[in-house]
Amino acid sequence: MENLMYTSGAAKALGLGVSTLRNYAVVLESKGYHFERGSNNGRIFREKDISQIQEMIDRMAEDGVTVEQAAEITAGQSGKIEVLLDVPSEKMDLELKKLCEKITLLEQQQTNLAEINRKLAVQVERLTEKIEERERDQQLFEMMENARNKKKRKGMAFLRFTFSDKKSTI
Incomplete structure (x- = not known):
């Protein structure tokens, strides 16, 4: 007969x-x-539950995963094992075929997404180059504008200098 425990016994x-x-x-x-739950809605721990939690603890210690990750792995594995044990072999073959088709579809989708990602990376690279060109053009424009303004100021200073000389000689 299987050993059943409540939370305190399982914790020990x-x-x-x-x-x-x-x-x-x-x-x-x-x-x-x-x-499973008891009459007081407390959890009942069977031997398989204890081994699942022990596996979860071992994963956290050995693999360094979080509680969430260890629980996801443990819950996912136990669910798959139970499902496979309950399925007759003809249905299992059909299920395996469906799973293979889904895997193939997912692989195709992954390939498509990788191609889209590559194209997006090329577009980002082009846009980055255009932005750099615009920034360079803007800097050149500002430099030309500054040079033009300096020439205007020099010309204005020259004119002031020349007019002030003419006034003093008159």
Whole structure:
């Protein structure tokens, strides 16, 4: 007979605090994992639940992933295993064929997206070059304008100088 535990017993078995185990269970449930509930709505932990949480803890320790990531991996794997065990072989073949078709479609979409990304990168490069050209043209225009203004000022100073000389000699 399978060993069933409530939260406190499962926490002791895993070497965790009760609140930590509850937090892990909540994260697992948010990723699609299902725990049985007792009459008081408390979680009932079976041996497979304990091993799933232990696997999650091991992933966090060994792989350095977050609680969310470990729960997603653990919940995803357990769900796939249970689904595959419940499916007859004819249906499994059909499901595998559908999955292969979906994978092929996703690969085509990924290729298309990569091509679009490449084209966008080329456009960004062209736009960057145009922006740089405009900035350079703007700087050249400002330099020409400054040079023209300096010549005007020199010419005005020359005229003032010449007119003031003529007034003093008269």
